[in-house]
Amino acid sequence: MAYVEAVVRHGQIVTAARAALERGGIARTSLRTVAAEAGVPLGTLQHVFPSKEALLRAVIESVVDEMAEVLDATSPLDQGLERAIRTTLSGFWTHLVSGHSNLQIMQYELTTYALRTPGQEELARWQYERYIAVVEGWTRRAAETAGETCAIPFEQLARVIVAGIDGLILQHVCHPDESRAEQDLRVFIDTVVVLADIDS
CATH class of the missing domain: 1.10.357.10 (Tetracycline Repressor, domain 2)
Structure with missing residues (x-):
């Protein structure tokens, strides 16, 4: 996977989280769901947001x-x-x-x-x-x-x-x-x- 600056990755994940939350609500939005929405490995997301x-x-x-x-x-x-x-x-x-x-x-x-x-x-x-x-x-x-x-x-x-x-x-x-x-x-x-x- 190509290197992406932390600030860009942060914004990418937040945008994905907002989309997932607006669509499915908190109960149906897990870190795994957001990682899939953002197109990043779960480990990458957890590095940015523990x-x-x-x-x-x-x-x-x-x-x-x-x-x-x-x-x-x-x-x-x-x-x-x-x-x-x-x-x-x-x-x-x-x-x-x-x-x-x-x-x-x-x-x-x-x-x-x-x-x-x-x-x-x-x-x-x-x-x-x-x-x-x-x-x-x-x-x-x-x-x-x-x-x-x-x-x-x-x-x-x-x-x-x-x-x-x-x-x-x-x-x-x-x-x-x-x-x-x-x-x-x-x-x-x-x-x-x-x-x-x-x-x-």
Whole structure:
């Protein structure tokens, strides 16, 4: 087998793990399954990820990084916090929720798996801490760039945004209805803007 740099191999395996998890869920995804998906020997995979938990953490990191990239790409930070909230949350839904139910189900499953696995509870906490940190970052930058203030702390605003989006996503994957989801997202965004009570 040709030599592949560790960073490339790491990414290759994480991509394969995400595909396997989205398709079959955690219960049906073993290290052997991921190795087959990635086209690498099981021993190679275990050298990069010695345990399933290490691999799942890398998958969560990958998902959070993707979310951060989408938020950064869709957030007009130079147009104020309200515009950033409206544009970014709509962009997030378009890029990562609409038509991506398996991705969202995988994320919920990773959370519940960590919470139900003794010794892995920290992974679920870390997952949500990362979500909140990412959202806090772009809301804070948008406000500060425009010289605006927010009525509540940015970390609290981020927690509310994550909680609300989580609820909308869960309803959508249980009962997909794009039209209803768009309307509900619009109402949620309006609510967040009112809550932020932005002052320039």
